[in-house]
Amino acid sequence: EVQLLESGGGLVQPGGSLRLSCTASGITFINYAMSWVRQAPGKGLEWVSTISGSGGSPYYANSVKGRFTISRDNPKNTVYLQMNSLRAEDTAIYYCAKRNGGTYTGVDNWGQGTLVTVSS
């Protein structure tokens, strides 16, 4: 059974930083691209970033480009999202999502989400 467990969310002041982690189990991690998707309170889903299985070819939403960095540690089965220069509008639940294969495949599994609140 595939499991994705996010951690690292919390309360941070505007301009601050936070690093989210997502650890996968039940899969050969390197075979799958991984994504982060967020959902602001009461809003719809917004794709944030995707990284290939090898760790190359990162993609970012325009709203986070230059501020967020996605990375992965395949021996640890973990994908990260380093978030810098955080803004109030980054407040959201952040979900980790496993893609079916490469970066141009659908998502088949989701984590439970971790809440990030940006507020003074």
Place this chain on the structure above:
Amino acid sequence: DIQMTQSPSSLSASVGDRVTITCRASQDISNYLAWFQQKPGKAPKSLIYAASSLQSGVPSRFSGSGSGTDFTLTISSLQPEDFATYYCQQYNTYPLTFGPGTKVDIK
């Protein structure tokens, strides 16, 4: 960026009803289209990928169709556990984009 629209934005239906949700892309995305279900306070659940392929474990009452710019999600006989919000997403071109969602509630 590719814009995704969904219609209707919400609908009320009864158990046993046939429900159809439409998703439209602003440009050709071939069949790189997925559908997700989300219940309040829960993570999304993947239903369909490649426009019409059911994810493992998804009931057969769910089906998807379409290619190019126009897609549909159909629930053949609505069950109590199907009341939720449904999102489409294109993954043909980065940045990936979601539709705004369709809320299905009880009539």
